[in-house]
Amino acid sequence: MGCFCFAKKSSGKSQANNYSQSAKPNNHTDTSKVDLNVNGKKEAHSKDNQLSLDAKRLNLTDNGDTSGSTAQTFTFDELAEATGNFRSDCFLGEGGFGKVYKxxxxxxxxxxxxKQLDPNGLQGVREFVVEVLTLSLADHPNLVKLIGFCxxxxxxxxxxxHMPLGSLENHLHDLPLGRKPLDWNTRMKIAAGAAKGLEYLHEKMKPPVIYRDLKCSNxxxxxxxxxxxxxxxxxxVGPSGDKTHVSTRVMGTxxxxxxxxxMTGQLTFKSDIYSFGVVLLELITGRKAIDNTRPAKEQxxxxxxxxxxxxxxxxxxxVDPxxxxxxxxxxxxxxxxxxxMCVQEQPNMRPVITDVVTALNYLASQRYDPQIHHVQNSKRRDDDQRHLVRDGSSSD
Incomplete structure (x- = not known):
């Protein structure tokens, strides 16, 4: 199955490129309005700060009430001091947005x-503004916390x-020597937590938000x-009222x-569900969403x-070997x-995120103990599968 969306090529070399990987083909301005208003009314700006000017210039509606947000404004000098003037030993990674420093x-x-925006990078000021507006309104344990901006x-x-363990991508693919692979329980915990974060965006945010860039590196x-x-x-922002989708440029990974x-540019909440299904498959299989090193039928x-x-x-x-x-x-x-179910070709056949969360919460609660349960060797797997095909039951 082909996918014709644009994507940024990931370097895959650094632990923290996760902070900055997002796919955008160019720096053209997307003039679709991002209305992140919580209270249903516009907030009068006491002053035209730079964030508001950026929002207005890009035709983005910076009308969410972020006055109670914990996001702070920092000077460039403060952030330069925090990173030792962006020293190389503080460098964590690089992506479409620019470079990331600890x-x-x-x-x-x-x-x-x-994250420092590269003015010549794949992402632009629009993404910066959307990120600030979105995370200023969000508060959930499964969404990264925005402390502030400059x-x-x-x-x-x-x-x-700072997320000390880096990205899921770095724990699934191309593991460095000495790094232990994720065990089954940890994979289910990560899947359930990521689903809860997506559920917050779809069901709890006002207005609801389509993520549009769900992937292991994020x-x-x-x-x-x-x-x-x-x-x-x-x-x-997702469709509201009797609208079924948001029409927008195709972007993603x-x-x-x-x-x-x-194929259509019609963005829905089910678009995120498909992406989540791909992540879930990566957790199960250990394979990459796209892997050009494999045979053609497996890429x-x-x-x-x-x-x-x-x-x-x-x-x-x-199963991941x-x-x-x-x-x-x-x-x-x-x-x-x-x-x-998540990767069904027809979007109306995909589940809603609340049902996915319920199912994954249950799976994450079923702790697997390798000291108690049998190891699934090839002979046992064959026996189990014949048994399951016969009567639909399982011994584990």
Whole structure:
């Protein structure tokens, strides 16, 4: 299955490119309004600060009441001091937005991650404004916290809480020597937490927001592998009233982009559900959404997985080999069923995020103990599958 959305090429070399990877093909201004108003009325600006000027220039409605937000404004000098004038040993990674640095803000005594917009990069001021507006209104344990921003002169910087374990991508793909692969329980915990973050955007935000850039590199991990969604520069307010979709330029990341959105430009909440299904498949299989190093029929993860969904006897072939057989058969079947529903080609066949959260919360609560449960070796997998095909039950 082809996907025709634009994508930024990821370097995949740095732990923290997760803070800055988002796909945008160029710096053209998207003039669609982003209305992030909470109270249903415009807030009169006491002064034309630079963020408001940016919003007006880009035809974005900066009318959310962010006066009670915890997001702070910082001077460029403060952020330069926090990073030792952006020293190379503070460098964490680089993506479409620009470079990311680890810093320590003396004023609040906190370690932070600082994204500095590259004026010649793939992303522009529009994404900066949308990110600030979105995260200024958001408050959820599965969304990365925006601490503040800087709009000194032509400088545009974002300041986030530092996520010490980097991105999910860095724990699934191309693991460095010595890094342990994620176990089954951790994978289910990450999946459930990421789903909760998406549920907040779809169901709790006022107005609701379509994320539009859900992928492994945008799921950051804190202590205990606690997941948080990040990078909201492509977020769009969802359809309201009797509208079924938002018409917009096709943007996102190749391999994660829903085919219906890629082909029509009609963005819906189900577009995010497809992307989430791809992430779920990556968690299960350990494979990348797009991997050009594999044989042609296996390069697109969803295209490879679809025929396997139809044959339970092949389910074990979909499991990440790095799990070394340490997974529950019943849990595998259930999470594959969720992933299969999420990546349905027809958007109306995909589940709503609330149902996904309910299912994944249950799976995450079913702790798998490799000391108690049997390791799924090839012979046992074959026996289990014959048993399941016969009567639909599982011994795990």
């Amino acid at each position: 810093g320590h803000l003396r004023g609040i005594d906190q370690v932070v991650a600082i 709009t000194d002169g032509d400088q545009r910087l974002l300041v986030y809480e 799921i950051l991990l804190g202590e205990g592998y606690h997941p948080k969604l990040s990078d909201f520069g492509l977020a769009k 190749y391999g994660y982009c829903a085919p219906d959105y890629a 697109n993860l969803v295209a490879w997985a679809r025929p396997l969904f139809k044959d339970r006897r092949k389910f074990s072939q979909m 790095l799990l070394e057989g340490h997974y529950p058969v019943r849990g595998l079947y259930q999470v594959l069923a969720i992933a299969a």
